[in-house]
Amino acid sequence: MKPVIALTKGRLEKQFTEFLKSNGYDVAPLLDKGRRLQVETDDFFAVFAKGIDVTTYVEYGIADLGIVGADILLEVQPDVFDLLPLPFGKCRFAVAGLPTSEVRGGKQRIATKYPNIATKYFREQGKSIDIVKLEGSVELAPLLGLADDIVDIVETGSTLKENGLIVKEEMFSLSARCIANRNSLKLKKSILAPIIDSFRMEEVAR
Template identity: 80%
Template sequence: MKPVLALTKGRVEKQFIQFLQERDFDVAPLLDKGRKLQVETDQFFAFFAKGIDVATYVEHGIADLGIVGEDILMEIQPDVFDLLPLPFGKCRFAVAGEPHSNKAFGKQKIATKYPNITTNYFRKQGKSVDIVKLEGSVELAPLLGLADDIVDLVETGNTLKENGLVVKEEMFSITARCIANRNSLKLKKAMLYPLIDSFKIEEVVR
């Protein structure tokens, strides 16, 4: 019996595979999976899903562990155990918009994929804002007049720059996280903890 690991498809998946390589895991099955959504390695079974679905699979016990962006955990707050940060998937939340646009009167309108994170952030500042929920290309919102500013993840800032937007306010930084199903962590300790320990950043010194 092996641990079942849910992996976020895309950039986080690639960074996690590189992370495993640095720890001398056999990652050939992960690299050679083609269009398969499930693979088996020497250490675990893995399947691939969108980040928000990874959290759901772990919460419901389909996966014992999951690799997911911290933004997902903050936004939907799944009932999982947030085990540890991982040294990749690093980016930051920021308020961004057109450089010379400042809301003088009325409530500020913010476009974002992250309404809960955005609402909580401004509430802690004592501000009430109107949220416009978008699923993609939030950079369009201030350019087309849908919102005054946006709240989004920023990694390099190139997308903002190419669309004439600037960071107005740095919010906080996030990373990828290793999460666990609460029951799995209790019932499968002997099987899970060696794998979890191998993910700890301090385990590898190079």
């Protein structure tokens, strides 16, 4: 029996494939998958989904392990076991906005895809804010006056710069995470342990 690993489609999928390759795994099936949403390798079955859905597949035991961004774990807080950080998908949360923006009375209005993370961060600072939940490019909100500032993931900062925004506060750093179904860790320990240990050894090596 092979374990099932749910992978976040897109950038994390590609970075995880490179991570596996550097760790001695045969990644040819992952590279040649075309439009298929599930692939079998010599070591595991892989399924490909959006990040938020990866946590759902793992939580319900469809997948034993999952590769997902820490931002989703912090925002959604799914009932999964957060095993370990991985040495890719590194970025940071930040508060950003126009250099000239300032809150003139009332609550600061924050546009974000991550209302839970933003609310918790400002609450810990003793601040009360109004949240505007957006799903698309949050950088647009301060440009059009919808919000004073934004809370979002920043990698290179190029998108902010191109839209005339700056980082005002660094919040915290994060990376990709390996998560596990709680029951799988107990019932499939013998087949999951070698894979999990190889991830840990690679992390230590780096």
